[in-house]
Amino acid sequence: MEVIREAPLLRYLRWAKKFVKFFILSLLCLSFAILLLILYLRSQPLPETFVKQTTTIYASNGEVLDTMHRGENRILVPIQEISPALIDATIAIEDRSFREHYGFDWKRLAMAAYIDVINMDMRQGASTITQQLARNLYLTLDKTWDRKIKEALLSIQLELNYSKNEILEMYMNQIYYGHSAYGAQAAAQTYFGKNAKDLSLAESTMLAGIPKGPTYYSPFNDFERAKSRQKLILDSMERDGMISSKQADQAFAEPIKLKERTNENLAEQAPYFRDYIASLVKNKYGIDEELFIHGGLKIHTTLDPVMQKKAEEIVASVLPKDSPNLQAALIAMDPDTGYIKAMVGGRDYKTSQYNRVLGKRQPGSSFKPIMYLSALQNGYTPLTLMKSEPTVFTYDQNKQYIPSNFGGRYAHAMINMREAIKTSDNIYAVKTIDFLGPQKVVDEAKSLGITSNLQAVPSLALGTSPVSPLELNAAYAAIVNKGEAVKPIAITSIEDNQGNILVEEKPEKTRVADPVASALLVNMMQSVFERGGTGFRVANEINRPVAGKTGSTDYDAWLSGFTPQLVSTVWVGYDKNQKVDDVKEGYLSKKIWAQFMEAALKGQPPALFDMPAGIVSVYIDAQSGKLATEHCPTPQLFYFASGTEPQEYCTDHLPENEAPTPLKPPDSSTFWQRMGSWWKPSD
Template sequence: MKHIKLLILLISIGSLVGAVALVGIYFYIKPDLPSVTVLKDVRLQTPMRIYTHDGKLISQYGVKRRIPVKLEDVPQDLINAVLATEDSRFYEHYGIDPIGLARAAFNLLLTGEKQQGASTLTMQLARGFFLSREKTYIRKIKEVFIAWHIEQVLSKEEILELYLNKVELGHRAFGVGAAAQVYYGKSLQDLDLAQLATIAGLPKAPSVLNPISGPERSKERRRVVLLRMLDEELITQAQFDEASAQPVSAKKHGAEIEIGAPYLADLMYSEMVKIYGKEEAETGGYQVYSTVPSATQQAAQQAVVRNLHDYDERHGYRGPVSYLWGNPDSQKANKEPTKQNQSPANDAWSEKEILNALAHVTRYYPLVPAAVLAVNEKSIDVLDADGERRTITWENLDWARAYITDSRQGDEPETANDIVSAGAVIYLRQQEGEWRISQIPEVAGAFVAINPHNGAVQAIVGGYSFYQSQFNRATQAKRQVGSNIKPFIYSGAIENGYTLASIINDAPINQWNAATGVAWRPQNSPAEYDGPIRLRVALGKSKNVVSVRLLRGMGIDVAVKHLEKFGFNPDDIPHDETVSLGSGSHTPLEVVRAMSVIANGGFLVQPFFIDRVLNEKGKVLWKTDPVWDCNPCSDNERSEAAVATREDADVEALLAAQLGSEVALGQEAEQKTKKSAPQVISSQNAFLVADMMRTGVRANGDWNKKTYWLGTGWRARNLLQRTDIAGKTGTTNDSRDTWFSGFHRDLVATAWVGFDDPNRNLGRATRNQNLINRNPEKFNWIGNAMIGAEDGAKAAGPAWIRFMQVMLDDVPYAPMPIPDDLVRVRIDRTTGKLTRRTDHTTLFEYFLQGTQPTVYVRDDEVVDPAQEDDNSALEPEEIF
């Protein structure tokens, strides 16, 4: 009895000391314990995801890959695997598993080593959120207290969901949703039992047990997980046998990008960093939606890439990337097809060696590296980097005459041996369903399209490939705009008393500058002069000297002030007469914004490319509130505004469905009054300029009556086959910069083509008879058959045309509305005066009320071109 009392006393004292020690430890570490608020509002570090306007993923930014999932969306097999492996008594304990702790303590006493952590799933969660991985007693004590604290605040389901989304699983994947994407490129619901067991086995040592870095270890770990599930009777023996026998199927996958638009994504990322800071932007789980629809962006990217390849091909082939084997010089010297050059050379590499070499060749979409296996008379056999063997036909080879300079090309090849030899490393790309020999274009390009009604960017392309050059030429490259400036000069002329029928002398200018001792002689391009010419025709033909004379008529200061109205930076506008020819340098985004003023009736909108930002739970944080082309702006003021509102509501509903969140559609339902953009020119002025620009993209007059003439962008009208478009070409001295800008009433776009080196001009292309012979009846006006000096119509115009062909397909004819205070009267074609005639010497013209001519043409002033012998005007099919 005495000994029992002593034992009870010792136990009591020990318990008291233990309790006191426990309380002391608790107060010691209490400052490190998370608050209830923190636990109730745990924020996962989720990467920023960037989407198109219609909800397709463009990119994601953030070191940690995480795709949060709801517990109800996690397959039960994965939950079973995790619990069986990591914490089989998860639903029985209160954050600390006494059995596990006792087992770990006993092991420590036996071995003296900390081999077993005895961490429950809740303790792992505590460590992951609030502690480090260092193996110390104080960290383990903190872990126990925090785990107990978590169990008091959160339910078991909440804890399990947090764990599944927080746990590190290797290759920068955090959470099971990200692991499924990184290792298998699928969602959790699409994984089989073997793959789910692989993910469940990763928490123990994600860096060495993952199936990419250690496939054999991963397979063994998967077997352990499956055995635990079998022991817990969570799977059958048959399921165990089948899953255990599965090969390791994982490989590294990037984010599930649905549409590649890296220039756009980079712009949006930079804007978010500017707003939130880099760390917050990359970890805050923001879902950023662009103004850009996926179809519009894809159309722009495809148009730019095709256009740059077309330019590049008509200027010649610069040869293979390298040679893996063979003597190219000796093979090229032998132009006769022989057995040797019809089959691989004796020293040809094996397929494995070729594929290893091709894997190290730089690859830019849509180019695919390939090795030439054999050269036949009119074809080549290749093996590409994807392991595909292909035969490239003569139709996809014969463009490749030798590049000499930007203005000189070699003779057309006669056989495939004139182009490449066996062993050559080349590039291929697909065009219209066929594979053709290709090369990385040296020329650069940019493209941007916006909605003229509110400035929402609809497409933006900063170059051939973001991975070749991250320099965004659409927003960063200030290049001389050439004749793209003329619509704004003509707008100023109209504001200062000129009309579309005003007669200006299209004659050479020779102005002596006494200060420099040099004469300024601006010339038309080509150097052809028509004498007295109407304003409409002068803009349509892009007459340089007429633009100079209009500037002189207005005065430089007046013209410069008028250009500033279109949003051009005053510092970039030259204060001399060269401004009328486009010597100022502006970005494509600045040019397209200025063009939108003409398209929308005179309003200066502000381009923007982020439509809305949502948090990780799908709640709208903010939505862009742009200015619109209306004054005053009421909901019934403009049909465009009403359509846009409906479209936004549709997209909002789509987002709500995709995110499973309660996106507040009521925000759109409120129909807030839209903010008005400043009106910088009158709607009448804008209409008149736009109508002149319509002349520039079509053939005008009557061929049989000899009144026929072509606008510089006439190919657009011929190919698009519609009259509700307007456009303007632009070419600088020596074709260093080429532009094409134009619009439909609901879409404005600008294309630029040039070299990044501003001193390098675009040169000229000579006739490639191979291309002409293949299709002699129909010249390819937007492809490689275009010849002569490069200009805005040839170099930049095709990108704009191809884009508009896609965007306007099935779009109903929609002419610009005619503003009030405009009248349309019949005038004489030559003098611009009123006329009583109704034949081909006359036409109808628009005038601002009160500016129409009041004098009738005399009979002796009438010029009838049909009675003249001038046959200089040629049909498009006759121009080479």
Template sequence: MKLLKRVLWVTGVVGVLGLLTVVILYFIMKDDLPTVEEIRDVRLQTPMQVYSADGELIAQFGEIRRIPLRLEEIPQPLIDAFLATEDQRFYDHFGIDPIGVARALFLLVSSGEIQGGGSTITQQLARNVFLTLDQTFTRKVKEAFISLRLEAALSKDEILELYLNKITFGNRAYGVGAAAQVYYGKNIDELTLGQMAMIAGLPKAPSTMNPISNPERARERRAVVLGRMLAENFITETQYRTALAEPVKTRYHGPEVTMSAPYLAEMVRSRMVEMYGEDRAYNSGFKVYTTASATQQRAAQRALQDNLHEYDERHGYRGPEAVLWEPDATPLSREEIIARLAQELSIGQTEPVAVLAVAEQSITVLRDDGSEIEIGWPGLRWARAYLNHERQGPAPKTAAEIVAVGQQVRVRETARGWRLAQIPEPGAAIVALRPEDGAIAAAVGGYSFRLSQYNRAIQAERQAGSNIKPFIYSAALENDFTLATLVNDAPINQWNPGSGIAWRPRNSPDVYEGPIRVREALAKSKNVVSVRLIRALGVNKAVEYLTRFGFDYDTLPRNESLSLGSASMTPLQVARGYAVFANGGFLVQPYFIDRIENSEGEVVFREIPTVVCASCDHGGREVVQAPQVITEQNAFLVTEAMKSAVWGGGSWAHRTGWNGTAWRIQRSGPITRKAGREVVGKTGTTNDVKDTWFSGYVSGLVTTAWVGFDNLERELGRTTMNENLSSAEQPISGVEAGAKTALPMWIKFMEEAIAEVETAPFEVPPGLVSARIDVETGKLSRKSDHTTRFEYFLPGTAPTEYAEEKSTPNIFGDDDSIF
């Protein structure tokens, strides 16, 4: 009895001292413990996701991949797997499992060190959310206190739900939803029992038991999980054996991006970091909806890549990327070739392959997945040798003139089949926006973001060339010129005593027509006429006028070269300027983020756009009225002149017809065939063909396309026709120019994009008058034949004199058709 009393007394004292110790430790650590409010406000770090306007995932940013799920959305077998493996008494204990603690104490006494084990799901959650992973006594005590608070503040189901969404599974996957995506590319409800067991086994050691990096250890761990599930009667013997036999077959699956738009995604990422800071932007679960249409964005990327490949093929083949083995050497084994190819990147539309065999007019190549493809003569015959930017070699007759066995080359798949390819050297950009509010519908800043992150659509400041002329002509129309005014298209030779040289601006082509109407001069892009207009205006007045279109006053040259496009502008700046003509004279502010939602789906930001008509119905959205910078009448007159750049003028039946620089648009049925649709635009080419442009629009969409080398010293050059190809297969030769190099990209894009655009004719604004003029003199005419046309004028600016009637008989008869 005395011994029993002593034992009881010692036990009581130890208990009281233990309780006192716990109380003291609690008060010591109290300030470091999370409050009930903090516990209830536990936020799941989720990545930022970027979407198109129509909900397609463009990109995902953030170190952590997480797909938050409610407990009822998680399959019961997966929940059972975690309970059986991590905490089979989860629903019975109060956050700390006495049996588990006893086991941990035994390990401590037997080893002298704090060992793992003994932690309940609640404790693991406490450690993951509020503590570090350090194996220290202080951390373990804090973990216990936080676990008790968690159990007091949250229900068991809430704790389990947080746990399954918070824990890490390796490869930056946090939570079971992300783990299913990362390892299997599946939604969580599509997993097999074996796959669920594999995921449930990962939290113990995500790096060393990872099925991607260590499949054998992952298999062993899966067997442990399945064994625990069987022991706890969560699964049957048959289910156990079936799941145990499943192969460990997995690989890393990236975010389920459904639309590639990396340049646009980077624009969003940069803006979000600017708005919220890096940590909050990446880990707060923001969903960013852009203004870009998935259809139009895809069309823009295809148009840019296809156009650069067409340029590249015109200029010739630059040879193989590498030689894997020489013709007289022992070939590499198939496995060695595949291993070498696996080290190379697919870039844009191209992928690396090895040439296995060369026939008379075909080749066989091996891809990095082990498959072989044959490329016939239609995919090879373009590949005459590249000599320099102005010369190409003779057209090849056989495949052996192009490639050899053992070479590493690139190929691309097209609608016409597989083709030999190479990564295009020039840079390019295309940007489209809606003129009524400035929303960016599509933006592509280069051939491949993997190749270059430089976004030429918004960063490349390049000389605008003749793309600047509509702004010069707009200034002229506001200062006493009309579309019928005659300006002398004749060479200019101006001596500069300061430099000791003469400035001789020339037309391209070097053809001069004498007195020419303003409409026709813009449509034909007459350089000397543009110079004469800026002389009539004065350089300073022209510079001031151009700032109305959003161009920076300080960057505009203060000399007559401004009229030929010596000013440097980004494609987006140019498109914004053209939008002023398209929308009736209003300067809108381009934007690409429509709205931002938080992780709960609440809208936390919505862009307030500048719009043409603030009083119109915008569905309750807050908008700002865009400033009107030119008159509606002026915008219409410039649009009319650029319409002639597409359709030309005169009468082909009477041999007076002429084409504008954008005449190739006429061939595009998808753009032109819709009744009531009007399309306008302007080409642009700089000296030495270093920059080529085309900007154009329909009533609902403005698009600017640019092609040039990033190296400002390089010229786009010229080509001759490839005799292997028909004119339909290679319709462009000669010197590269806006009409040949940039316009085809614009056409390719608009042919697809225009289907989503509600377009209408450009209505004649009030205040304009129409009069029939003589096309040769610009004066009024009493005739109604091919020598005349109707022209639009501001009130009081129409000609008052009539052209002298000629007595030459009209052998063709009257014809009112002048286009």
């Protein structure tokens, strides 16, 4: 029987037919698998990511006071706010096929894979912009196959979920440019001191070269190396038709002006204020540390950078260099709004970060105006008389308190409230609190803004309960505001990175004291800077109406006071129970206060303390306490709540059989009002 053998050609054709079917089927299966993978990846959300952005703190005039980033300075901007030249330069050097591929550059990938296989490692990179973005957003920089697979899948997801411009925008805001600058905006500000949208072609090509090696190609570190990298990028842009040869040559020849590098350390302006802002953000407004540092917040503050600089300079110049442990604190506010304008928490932030504006110390006699405000609302007038002499006070049935005047000096005569404030008479003060009852003074202090615990004892009149400069300053603001308390404000608003308002603070005034009593107290506090007053020593340094009160203890020296535009408090002393020399060191609080107030208000005309309705002014004979006549030798102008002024005329100096002729109070054309009418700001 004959066996018919199949021709080789037929067998080959049959095998080829089966192979084609298998190939088509495999291709269909692969396509189907790819389709399923794409559909699956398209349906899956990308991993959550928190892009760290720089939080910016602004002064009241819009200047940047500080940036918070802890080594990752990033300011997100839309792609429209990035120079097209920088975008083109980045594409030319990082991923010239970016606009055409779907996340992978297959030619570069194949070459990289071949080299990796030959070398049996991962040393060759072929990452596209999309792959780099996926790695930076979601992955580590480990060179493993597992990471590369994840990177590939995430790149596909990015391409499926975002347009090319959206991917490019994310990439340009994510990439690291060295010197803690992440993203094009932070980099442009770091290297050139300008916004990313304003970069020239020359600046753009230099910046685009840095991410390849942020330290190696930084123009700060090696300018010539950065120029060499810039030339490579310009050539790449010319090759791809992005620029002409002439443009490339001009850009390379253009002088590059780098931003002067500042020493970003503890010596920055207003360090104590910046710490105070951080505390408020986290503790008062409940914003967590991560969002505060990396959330891209915009924090608008009340700080006046001009006043702040003057405050820091004056504290540094007045405190003696041969007493390095002597400290100072200064706080200044706008009494109308409560806006904090300046804050100095110590003489050297690098040495000590403790903010003494918030620390609590005994205010001494600078607490007395709070008590006198209470007295004026409870029957006292500026002419209320008490005898200044050594006195023993008994309280709580059998307890004794024996205050004394500074230096053992007593008038040994009847003095009025104005004289008591002017000379800081302690006996008058303790007699006043004895009349009122200490608890009434505690309640008055609380209503004015004192939050510290106060002991309701006779010595409270002399400021024995510790308070902070910030608290005392707020209380003085209520006094100059004619009895309206205003809360201290350091932050006006906080915006998130989308521009949404998270926090907004507006001035809030609350009526806490009688306006007439407050105005009378302000008038009497002006006497502190008159001859014989405790602040007279620095009166010649102030060229405008001011009012205030000094205070001293063995360990503290204070001066708190105001004009209608500004209220400030200065404390001087030591941190560790070292006594203050009242003559040499105690005087420094007055000097700092006077110099600061004059410097801070330079350029503003002198302002008067106006009197509200319900106040009358009359001349008083100093000896009799009655209405002065034209024959009284030493008449003094006093202000009273209408109806509380004396009604009897002094007859001690009248000629025989002559009727008293009262002295008329001055008209409104006082020295300061006349001065304000012609005042012009100095150059």
